Amino acid sequence: MKVDPRITILFVLLLSTFAVIFRNPWHMLPVLVSAIIAVLLARAPLLKLLRRLRGVWIMLIFVTLLQTLAAQNWLAGLLIAATVLQRLVILLLGGALLASFSGHVLVQALLQLRMPYQLAFMLSIGLRFVPLFGESFRDSLNAMQLRGVDLRKLKFRTRVKIYTWLLMPTVASGVHQARKLAMAMELRGFGAHECRTAYAPLCMRWHDWLALALVILWAAGMIALRVVL
Amino acid sequence: MIELREFTLAYPGKENLFAPQHFSLAAGESMALCGDSGVGKSSLLYACCGLIPRQIAADLQGEILLQGKPPASHSPAEHTKLVGMVIQNPEIQLFCGTVELEVAFGLENLCVPREEMQTRVREALELVGLWARRGESPSVLSGGQKQLLALASVLVLQPKLLLLDEALSQLDSDACANMMAVLSGLRKRGQTMLIVDHDKNRRAKLCDREILL
Secondary structure, three states: OOOHHHHHHHHHHHHHHHHHHOOHHHHHHHHHHHHHHHHHHHHHOHHHHHHHHHHHHHHHHHHHHHHHHHHHOHHHHHHHHHHHHHHHHHHHHHHHHHHHOHHHHHHHHHOHHHHHOHHHHHHHHHHHHHHHHHHHHHHHHHHHHHHOOOHHHHHHHHHHHHHHHHHHHHHHHHHHHHHHHHHHHHHHOOOOOOOOOOOOOOOOHHHHHHHHHHHHHHHHHHHHHOOOO | EEEEEEEEOOOOOOOOOOOEEEEEEEOOOOOEEEEEOOOOOHHHHHHHOOOHHHOOOOOOEEEEEEEEEEEOOOOOOHHHEEEEOOOOHHHHHHOOOOHHHHHHHHHHOOOHHHHHHHHHHHHHHHHHHHHHHOOOOOOOHOOOHHHHHHHHHHHHOOOOOEEEEEEOOOOHHHHHOOOOOOHHHHHHOOOOOEEEEEOOHHHHHHOOEEOOO
C-alpha cells in the first residue's frame, strides 16, 4: 500500500533536516536506520539509484578517507567521516524515496502542498530535461566518433577541449527545445489563471493519516533522542 | 474567424519574411499555407496565435485580426479557447506523466471543473483512438500516436481555429493515414483549420483553398 506522496515529502524534509542539524554520528544512526526502513517499506528503486550514482559512491569513499586523514586525531577524523558519510547516505535515501513516485504524482503533491504551480512544473520539467541533455550530448559525441575521432586515443586536454565544443550545441538545442515547450504550454493555457483545477487530486485515506501520525511521533522521538543523549 | 490585412513580419535586423498578405478565413473553412522552406509559413502561424510577438520578438506590419481583435489583445484564457496549434515534433509538446493527464493539462489551466474535465478528456481521447491507452506514459507511444495525443490535447480545449504546423510531416504512412482520418472528420464537423504542409495530396484532401507565400 503506497503512502500519500505528501507524507513522503514531509518525511524526506524531516530526514534531510535531521541529517543536516545532527552533528554526532550516534544521533545520526537512528535517522539512517529509519531512512533504510522507509526505503525498504516503500520498495523504492534503491538498487537502480545506486547503480546510476556510481560516481557519487566513489566521491563518498574519497570524502571519508580525506576526513579521516585530515584530522589531527585519527579517531576524531573517523567520527567526522562517519557523520559526513551518514549524512550523504540519508540524503541519497531521501532521494530514492521520492523517486518511488512518478513525476506527475509528485507535482500534484507539491501543488496540494500549496507550492505555486509555475514552480512545481518548473521543477518537474527541469528534471525531465536532464536526461534529454545527456542524450543530446551522447548523440553529438557519437556523431563525432563516426567521423573518425577516437576519443580514447586522445590526450586528456584535447578530450576536454572536444567536450567543451560539444557543450555549446547541446545547450543551444536544449534552450531551443525549452522555448518550443514553453510555447506549447502557453498555447494550452499555462499561466492563464492564478490557480488551476486538478484532474486527479490526491486524497488522504486512513492509512495516510496513520502514516502522518507515525512520522510526527518519529520526528518527536528523534528530537527527544538528540536532547537526551 | 481570422483576417490578415497587408500583414507581414520581420525578425529583428532582418528583412520582411514574405510579401504583405491579405486574406481572411471564415468559420468552418480550411486553408493551406504553402511556399518554400524558410519563407515564413510557421512564423505566420505563430503570429496568428499570438506567440509572435508575445514569446518571439518580431516586427509586425499591417494588421492581423482574430475574431475582430489583434491576437495579443485577447486574454490568455480567451486565446486558448480561440486558437490551438499542433507543431511538427510531438516529443516537445508532451510533458505529462500519462496520456490522460496530458489531455487534461489544458483544461486544468483553464480551471474547468473536474466532472466536465473527465467527460471532455474521454471524448478527445476516443476521437483519436487513444482512450484505451489513457493510463500509459506518452513516452511509450509510437510517433504517430504521440502526434494524435498532441492533437487530442489541443482539441480538448475546443479551439475555434486549429493551426497545424507540418503536423504530419514526421509520421510514417500508417500514422499519417490515422491522423488524416481524424482531421478529415474534424473538417466535416466544421472545424476551422489553417494548415502548413508540404504534401500536395494531403493539402487537397484537407483544405478548401491554398495561399502561396
